[in-house]
Every structure is written in structure tokens, then in C-alpha cells.
Amino acid sequence: MTEQDAIIDEVVNSEYKYGFVTNIEQESAPKGLNEDIIRFISAKKEEPEWMLEWRLKAYKEWQKMTEPAWANVHYPKVDFQDVVYYTAPKPKKNLNSLDEVDPELLKTFEKLGISLDEQKRLSGVAVDVVFDSVSVKTTFQETLKEKGIIFCSMSEAVRNHGDLVKKYIGTVVPQKDNFYAALNSAVFSDGSFCYIPKGVRCPMELSTYFRINAAGSGQFERTLLIADEGAYVSYLEGCTAPQRDENQLHAAVVELIALDNAEIKYSTVQNWYPGDKDGKGGIFNFVTKRGMCKGSNSKISWTQVETGSAVTWKYPSCILAGDNSIGEFYSVALTNHFQQADTGTKMIHIGKNTKSRIVSKGISAGKSQNSYRGLVKVHKKAENARNFSQCDSLLMGNLCGAHTFPYIEVSNNTSKVEHEATTSKIGEDMLFYFQQRGIDEETAVAMIVNGFCKEVMDHLPMEFAVEARKLLEISLEGSVG
């Protein structure tokens, strides 16, 4: 190993800082999956009959399906009968104020840097917090209500805003869209629901914080976000999990719907437990995220910083159905040790004058495998569609891999599609330049990586950008100090 390799090796070694377990009394469904479990979940959540029927239909579809094998990831087969599909902290009673939240839970979220106390939050960010299978607390609900904005847990939405849920759920990601989406549709536990009424600009960032705590359980949250005509919302999502030797399953579905002139900005900082340095444990993150630009002049923008999970299978996508609609995807995926990520996006151009932009930055270190997989599809009627894609990979060390699988399908001759991809390493000349200015190699590597990701980071909301930059640095922080 050359000295430079040794430093990169040092730099990319890091400790996961969110690996603790909360001791809390909980109730769970028995292991395994069958119709009774689905009825159990539905009953726990006091759901209306239609929701149960919808779940059961998804379950029937799921039983006919097989796990997809096309992604560039390898992992032991998941035994779907060995997973607990519902786990929740035992409720004391209905939560009306923060004082009634279990103090252990409050402590957990303090430790994660998420304050549930509205008074303590300086900036206006409303948070919905999901702990294993249930939403624990949603802040600022009252403030939002004044504007007619609905922001609550999915369970609450099914009970209180059934019409909206019924109208939109499964319209972007149908029950039988794919294996994991079907599984989620059958057993989804909680997640966030958000509706921004016509012409309303949401006055604060909305955010959901997901935490897996219980052993042996999977998390299957479902998020549904609707921006009505002329509405605007910026939504953030963060996730962590304890350090466990076993692999845990996370199979979420996120659906976004933007009507005429609406805009949704969806940002994710994904930091599920990635497993240890020998590849033991970690979250299997199999997620279906899709946005529908249904109305004309609508816009959906995905930004993600992916540093966690043992295996990631995730393609936040945009269906650009409305004329003049815009889809964006900005992604940083950092893999280290034995992590595997197969991530990217799909931009489906259907409407006229639709535009999409893809910027993907992959960083592979250790023995990890990092793949970009994307599809740009221009339908025959998508006159004047435009796409620009840029996929760059940075390799650190020679035991990792970087892969790109971009699919480009164009059936309209007035469209213009451009795709560029590069793969490189941090040049010795570049490192020497930093050093000659008195900056040591470790700091130099961190600065270069941050620079490499800058275009993506610039699209994160302020609070998140700071957190994401820190996260990248933690993942890059050496054993120094």
C-alpha cells in the first residue's frame, strides 16, 4: 500500500454514531406474514374496511411475485416469514402533549439531534417522527392547519382524511408495481401524509425522521405527498437505525403528486446503519420513490445524500405527464467497507416541453460497490423534451467498484437528450496542490469529496446541507482524534 492509499484508507474508515438501542416497552405482531397479520396491523391502526381490502389485494399480488434480481447487488435471501411486520412502543394513552411521550423516546431523539419540542426549535421545521412501525409525534400541526395544510402520520390520515388518501394512494406506485412496493402496500405501518391546498406555499420545511429500533423487525413506511394547484412544499427525510449484527429490512414507498403549477422539493439524508467494517449487519434498503408531475408547469425535485444501509435499491423517479413539467434528481451516494448501492432515477417524458436534469455523484471506498442505474425515456408525443444527465464516479482505493447503467430510450425527434459520465480517482497532483498550501491529506480528501458533491449539496435546504456535509465528513473522518 502506498502512503497515499494508506491515508485514503484511514480517511474512509469511520464509526457509525447512531448505533445505540433504546430500551422501551413495546408490542409487536408475531413473526411472519399472512392475512391475519395484515388484519392485525389494520386493526391496530383502526383502519376503515377499504384500507384493509386494499392491503389484502396487494398481498395477493405480492404472493404471485418474485424478488427482483437485476440490480447489481448481492445479499443473502431475505426470509420474509422471519420478519416482524409490526412493532410499536406501548402507548400509554392518546398523545396530546409532548409530556405524554415516553421520556425514553424523547431521550432517543435528543441523542439523534431531533428535538420534538416545538419551543426548542429555532428554525421553522415541522417534524413527523416515526419509530419502528408508528408515528410518535408530529410537531407544528396547529400552525400548519391555519394554512389548510395537512401534515400528519399516515395512520392518522387514513382515519381522518380517508377521501384524500383513497383518491391518491397507489396512483403513482401501484400495488403491484414491484415486489417490494407490493409488500409495502400489504403491510405498511406508518409514514407521513401531507396535503398542501391550492395556491399555498408551505411556510416551513416539513420533515420526517425515521428510526428503526426493535430487533428482527422491518420498517415499511409509506409516505404520500400532494401539492395541489399552485402549491409549494419542501420536504426532508432522515433515517437511522441501531447497530445490529443481523440485517434488517426497510421497504418504503413514497408517492408525490404535483398538480398544475405545483412544486415539490423532496430531500433525503439516508443514514441507516450500514453494517460494520467486515460487512456484518446493516439495513437492506429497498425503496420505491416516485413523483408524478400530473399538472402542467409542475415540478418535482429529488435530492438525496445516501451514506447508510448495507444494500440500497432505490430509484426516486419522475413521471413528467403535464406539459412543461420539470423533473430533477440530485444524488450523492457514498459507499464504504462492504456496502452496496444500486441507485439512480427514472425520468419519463410524456408531456410536451418537459425537462429533466440528473446529477449523480458516486463515491466508492473500501470494498464497496456503487452503481448508478437510470432511465431517460422520451415518449413519442413528448415534443421538445429535454434531458441532461451527468453521472460522475470517484474511486478511493482499488478494491471497490463503480458502475453505471444508464438506459436512454428516445422516440421523439424534436427532443434532445444528453448524457455524460466520468470515472476517476483523486489525482496525486491535486493532493499535492493542497499540501503545498499547508493543508494535510486528510483535510484535502474531505475538501475534494465535498467539492465533487457540491452541485448536489447546493440543492439541499440549509439545515440539511450542514447535516449532510457533516455526515459525509463523518463517513470520511479518519481514525485521527
Place this chain on the structure above:
Amino acid sequence: MLSINNLHVSIENKEILKGLSLQVNAGEVHAIMGPNGTGKSTLGNVLAGKEGYEITDGSVLFDGIDLMELEAHERAQKGVFLAFQYPVEIPGVSNANFLKAAVNEQRKANGEEPMPPNEFLKMMREKMELVEMKKDFISRSVNQGFSGGEKKRNEIFQMAMLQPKLAILDETDSGLDIDALRIVANGVNKLRSKDNAFIVITHYQRLLDYIVPDFVHVMYNGKIVKSGDKNLALELEEKGYEEFEHATL
């Protein structure tokens, strides 16, 4: 300040520097001239601590300490500055961030607190004027999309920010038009003081019209073969290096 004695350096077993000696005192400007491939740039890189060079003999003392024992960034922190012949582009890292890190690392090494942001910004503005940089320069990525002249000016700007004891200018004049040359030279002249020293590596006499050296050395085949005052440069311009070709063969 700098004392190089009988320095021998090889790359991949090929000897490039073959017993080079040079003394530089505070307040002096030394010009090193010579044809291509005589090891001028190697000298700059070796002093700055670039990897891949093997020191087979000789010594380099900087303020009495063995320079070769230090890592590249430690040398920089002690005040050795190299203005690169080909400055690299660093995408996504702004000039402001880059220099803030550089200035503060140096201060940290000297046991000083980081420079307060407003003071830093003020200093940047001041020094930018020195090399006639445009305002948007602060937020642009280091050297990315810079013209050849802008890159060289940026090197001088960084030098002004870091205030080194010893600055080595590696062919800073190459590829510059007359305006850029004037700006660069002007920057250097303003930074000259009795406490610092410069080594100006150049191929042509042109730069020395603007930066007047105290000493001129001719480098040929890995060592200094002749030293003199500024008139030596003019002499070289006239006669070329032919004389040394015969002398060393």
C-alpha cells in the same frame, strides 16, 4: 534561510539533480535559469516535498531544520511556497474555502487561533486588488475554467495570502501575455521584503526585467554551473546556453 548542499535526486533510478548547491538569505531574490530538462522544476518540486523523488545524497536546511524530513504540508506551514507551473483545477472547492483552510492550517501549526471571518475576507479583498482579480473570484472553484493568465495570477494571490518566507516561482512567466506578466511581477515586487526570499525559476530573461534578481544562477545538467548578478541573465539572453553544453560534456 535556505541552504542546499550537494543535492542528488533521482526519479525511477534516473538521476536528475547531480550535486546542486545553493545558499539563499532573507531579503534576496535568486533567479535560476537554464534550458528545458535540466532539473529546474525538479528542484522546486523537491523543495516543496512532492512524492516520487528519491534524495540519494546531500542536504537541505531551511532555517536550520532538515527540510527533507518534513511532510509537504508541514513545509508549507513553515513558510515554503511553490507557485506551480501548471496549477490544478479543483472542482467544487471555492477559492475562499480553499484559502481559509490553508491560512487556518498554517495558523494552527503556529499555535494561533483561526483568523476571524471578517478579517479573512478583508485580507482577501486587499490581496485580490494586488493581482487585479475580479470580484466573483472568491466564490469560483479553484482554477476551474481559469485562463492561463488567471491561474498564474491566482498563484501569486495565494502567495500574498499565505505570506511565505521562501517563495519558489516555477516558470510563472510561461504562457503569459505582457499585461499578465506585469500584474504578476508587480504582485511579487510588492511582497518583497527584508524578511523573505524568492527563487524565480525561468526559461527567459523577460521576467527578470520586471523582477530584478540579486543573483542569477545557470542550471545545467542537474547542477548550478555559473552564478552572477543580473547581468548574467542578459548575457545568457544574447549567447544562449551553448557555452555550458561544451563545458559539461
Place this chain on the structure above:
Amino acid sequence: MTQQLENILPILQDEHQKQALQNAMNIGVPSMKNEEWKYTYFQKIWQQDFNPILSSATFDFNDIKTFIDNNATSSNRLVFVNGQFQHELSNLQNHPAINFWNAKNTASTNSNDFLLELNNALSTDGIFLEIGNNVVVDDLIEIFYLHSIAAPFINIKNKIKIGKNAVVKFAEQFINYDEQTAYYNTVTTLEVAESANIEWNKIQDGGNNFYITDNMHIEQATKSICAVNTFSFSGGITRNVLTYDVNGERSESHMNGLSLLLNNEHVDNRTLVNHNVANCESYELYKNILGGTSTGVFNGKIIVAQAAQKTNAFQSNRTILVSNDATINTKPQLEIFADDVKCSHGATSSQIEDSELFYLQARGIGKETARGLLVFAFGEEVVEKINHQPLKEKVEKRVAEILKIEL
């Protein structure tokens, strides 16, 4: 055609061939569910009634001789008619270090590829060519594939070895001079020894009812240079699978392609470069001009193994859609396992820039002519890769003819 294979199985004499056919049948006909066939509907060929050619058939010698004399651009020519090599129609420069013979190559490959196994089973003839060390072949070696019988299914398998420092240029021409339907399934392996320099051109232009599935496998040794230029100007389905195994350091691999299809046609170019060793370079430039209801597929895969440090690999795929019923499906794919590499790929799809069109119009050139000239210029970048003047001119002429412009 599956039924036909079943009928042939008991007739086959050679055990290797029998086994290969059995393999093919076990593998099964490629379906679009297979990632490798995602965009190409092989059944369109398979459901037609082609006659697998197993033995020689008669043909009008003079007719074909005249055709070749009129179309050849070199004195070195190797001619196949109805899947059989024709000595009387062929000619190859005499040289003590050039070994040439033809034979049915029955060596089995035990691949899991349906078409390779089918070729193993049914190939009737093929070229064995060995160019010795330091031989510089003066003129282009042209290989012609022709047929005289109706709706033939022809399998040919060639094996070519190039010695150290040798310099050779080839042109492979698929001819369908009666414009009737035909299906060729061809396989060529090419071994390129140290410091050899090879150029291989393929001209595929058999009309709407002509079908080709071609498979070429190249192995390159140290410091060798090998370029393959593929020109597809017509064809119901044309599928070219081109694989490079780069096994020697400091070698260069070049792949260029121009597909110019203006009718209801389909081309599928698949390249795979295995960079197995360090310090090599590969360059790929594939361009498509697609009109009518034609579809183009480009799948370019570059795999850089862990040992292949300092690899430079560049790939570019550019498409102009000249009609709104044409489609391009592109998948440039990089798989990198070495860190010290420079790899890039780019893909674009667009139409001729309005500004360029306007510039020509402003100089008094009619819109249609201007468009033709710009499209021609777009394709010319690939045509220029041909390093044999008569062949280059012939290809240029054909491109101009298809685009209806005057040179």
C-alpha cells in the same frame, strides 16, 4: 424455425454439431425478457420460413463473378456463395507467411449463447487465415457473403490469426443482390499478436428483408492496435455483437459504427471491452441516423478489471432522429474495478441544430439540401475512420445516395 431444428438434429453427422444444436435448443430462442435482447425482437427473424443451408448448392457463376468484379475495391477477395467458400471467385496475395484454407469449423464452444451454439451446429464453411509475423498485406482483404437460393439461413464461422508486427486491413461485405429475404448468422474470431495493426470494416446493406446476427470476438496482445468499423445501411434486423478481450498492455482498441437506416429497419450494436490488463486505451464512437420507423439500439459495455490500472476508456454514442417515428435505445455501461483509470461515456440524441441549418440556408442552400449536408457531415466522422481510399469513397457514395445528396 424451431421445428426445422428438430428435423435437422437426427441428420447431423458430426457429434460436435449434434451437441451444439442440442445446446442451442436447451438454451432456447432469445426473448425480450432477456436483458441482452431487451430491445430486439428476435422472433421477427425466427418466425419466418428460412431454409437452413447444410450443403452446397448450384449458382450462376458468371453472374456472381460479374457482380464481384463490379463491386470489389481490392484484388484480395474471399468469396462465399450459399455458405460455401468459392476458390474460383477468390484471390489472395501470395506470400510464404500467409496461410489460408477453408473448412467447416466444428470445434464446440459450449457457450450459453443461442446464436453461437446455432452457428457451431450449422456452419457450413469458414475461413482459416494465418498472417505470419511482420507481414504487411498490401491491399485490403475483402470478404464477400452472397447467396443464390431463396430465403436461405446461412451460418459461417471464421478464424483468423494475425502474427506479430503484421499490418492487415479487412472489409466484410454482406450482399443481397436480388433483394430477397435472407438470414446470416456469422461468427468470427480474431487473434491479434504483439504490435500488430488491424483494421476490420463491416458493410451491411442487404435491404429491408435482410437479417444479420454477427458475432465477432477479438483478442489483443501487447502493443497491438485493432479497429473495427461497422456500417449498417439497411437490414430488417442487424445485430452486431463485438467483444474485445484486451490481454496485452499498451494496446489500443477502436470501435466505430455508423447506422444509417431510413425505413422500417432495426440495428442493434453491442460492444463489450474487457480491459484485463493495465495501460491500455479503448475508443468508441457509434453514430446513428434513424428515419422512417427504424429503431436503433446501442449497448456499449466497458469492464475495467482490478488489474487494469491506468486504463483510458472513452465511449461516445450520438444519434440523430430524422423522423418522429424512429426510436433510439441506448445503454452505455461502465463497470470499473480499478481506481486509477480515466473512463467516460457520453450519449446524445437530438435533431440537426436549427442554428446550423439556418447558417446554410443563409448562404443560399435550400432547406432539404442543407439538412442532407449536415446529416452527411454527422456521419462522415465515422466514414473517415476507413483507411482504404477506394473503400472509403464507396461508402461515402452510398451514404450520399441514401441521403439523396450530391457530393
